Amino acid sequence: QVQLVESGGGLVQAGDSLRLSCAASGRIFSSYVMGWFRQAPGKEREFVAGISWSGGNTYYGDSVKGRFTMSRDNAKITVYLQMNSLKPEDTAVYYCAAHTRVLVTTTPGSYDYWGQGTQVTVSS
Numbered sequence: 001q002v003q004l005v006e007s008g009g010g011l012v013q014a015g016d017s018l019r020l021s022c023a024a025s026g027r028i029f030s031s032y033v034m035g036w037f038r039q040a041p042g043k044e045r046e047f048v049a050g051i052s053w054s055g056g057n058t059y060y061g062d063s064v065k066g067r068f069t070m071s072r073d074n075a076k077i078t079v080y081l082q083m084n085s086l087k088p089e090d091t092a093v094y095y096c097a098a099h100t101r102v103l104v105t106t107t108p109g110s111y112d113y114w115g116q117g118t119q120v121t122v123s124s
Contacts, residue, residue, distance in 0.1 A: 004097070
């Protein structure tokens with residue numbers, strides 16, 4: 001069992017940056033694949049980024065490639081999402097998720113654990 005708690009969301013202007021954090025509980029955090037998803041009102045939950053257990057492999061959704069960077073610190077049992085050049089269309093609730101399968105996956109249904117989400121609002 002693992003618990004995930006996101007933080008770092010807020011209201012920013014277009015072009016600004018934010019860094020989200022996801023703190024995890026559990027002694028085997030280093031074996032979990034981690035992901036970030038987002039969900040805007042009336043839309044489906046969207047894959048944003050994923051990272052392998054070692055941190056050596058990262059994957060990004062097409063809409064955030066080149067702007068967002070995901071990283072993890074297994075010693076601090078925390079993952080991060082650095083978001084640069086934010087756009088109004090990035091506005092959503094951002095969720096941290098985890099699973100213990102080998103490969104990074106992009107579908108919400110493949111993740112077993114979820115945080116409560118943190119709101120990111122980007123004004124134009």
